[in-house]
Amino acid sequence: MEQKYEGLPRAELKLDGRRVTRSAVANDWGLQLLWVISRDGKQIATANARPDAGYEHPDKMPGSYEIVLRMWKYVDYKKAADGEFTNSKFIDVSNKVTYRI
């Protein structure tokens, strides 16, 4: 039986200085969970958010930083010629937090 993923995962982010912490993920699908870090609107890094509930991005270059939690949403395993999934994708599962350096 193909695995079904029902409902939507959701977590709450809080910021303390540059350190972001997350709540437990409600309705957690158990798939890849990433911290996604952007600076001035451009994604600059990702990090595995499974091991720990807190994260501090080491980059101190001046700019406006935004962090959000993203989880893999499996729909099916179909892929394009370049090997990337066509229907499955990452989705945001939290609020966004921002800080400025």
Added chain:
Amino acid sequence: MLNIGNEKLPLCSGHGPSRRSFLQVGSAGLVGLSLPNLQRAEAAAAKLGKKDTIGNCITIFLVGSPGQNDTWDMKPDAPAEIRGKFKPTATNVSGIQICEHFPLMARMMDKIALVRSLHHKTGATHENGQRWMMTGHDFNADSVKPHVGSIVSRVFGSRGDLPANVILPGPIGNTGAGPLHGQTAGHLGSAHEPFFLNSDPALPNFKVVDLEVPKGESASRLDARKRLLEQVDELQRRTESLSTQMHDASYERAFRLLTSSEAKRAFDLDSEKVEQRDRYGRNTFGQSCLMARRLIEAGVRYVTVNHFDTVFGQSCWDMHADGGSLNNSYLDYERHLCPQFDWAYTALLEDLDQRGLLDNTVVAVVSEFGRTPRINAKGGRDHYPSAWTNFLAGGRIKGGQVIGSTDKIGSRPNDSPVEPPQMIASIYKAMGIDLDTTMMPGPGDRPVRLVDAEPIGKLFT
């Protein structure tokens, strides 16, 4: 051909249903069960007085098989086409590294014993490996060997109303080379066939079909029907053979399952805290692992969780990256398979440990084979039975160690080679079963050893 649920019953040529078929259909209808599970319902009484002294086992079967170089036997110093795309990460045991995509498992390595020198010498189909790792034998249709859980069921019997041997969420289906997956009772008979859940515990409306009283039936009407069934069976008993009586015992067992509040409680995932269900992962595999813990807690002796039931057309461990129906790739491992396994497996170990169940519950993670040390032209890896890694935790297993190793490219065992029957023997020993004093009935009821191998001694020292 007559169909009852998914079961096809043969008709006598030109003469309608046989009496045997009629009785089977009638009995199944009376208790409202689908015939496959009805016949598989465990029914034999315990054989030995020491039945409650042994532990339990949860076996997680990774259908499709992960590559050893990409998971639990990494080769970071090998060339790129050997070492693959993932990096190793340190664990909480000095000197043991595993793939970066198992970060939670890495923190529990002190509970886990990796066996890195597994190999077998028969074919490279999924079914060869399934038979080896589910029964300790490879075999053909003329000599089907019983699933380990069926052996435990036959030798030690069940506790309470629940079957001794359960497979979640359903049987292995099409994996390419025939129907012999090693998940049947073989010569031990229908009373020891695994009980298959046959539904997805992650679905919001999840129900166990065989625990549902048929629509329109009240409990009293069901009782009346049972009494009628007993009268029919009594007549049948007077006229038919021992094997018929075994079926009767199965029906009785099935009826007990259907009416058992204990069974209903065990299968009721809604009684778990929401946070606990999230911790296992809201997916088929995660909720099956949670169900496995509930069943062990309720008295089931052996639970197998199949992580996927096919290798075709869906995300699974069979990473050929062929661009067609076997198109799993590194992206499936990184985003879906490794995180899903890591999340559910560590939840299971934690949960068992916190409930005091890990010391008497073996958790075995097994697969059919390894994958080719060299990445293929399309970026995947193909079947490779000459070397792979599986692992054990819980029961009497000493965690935090590695048994065996492979050569520099993960192509063959370097030391302490281990064959599948030794893993099965080790599972028995870790459950507390003494292989020197415990026998089972072989074909023709001749007593035979549970498996023709010795446990891996280092796992227990």
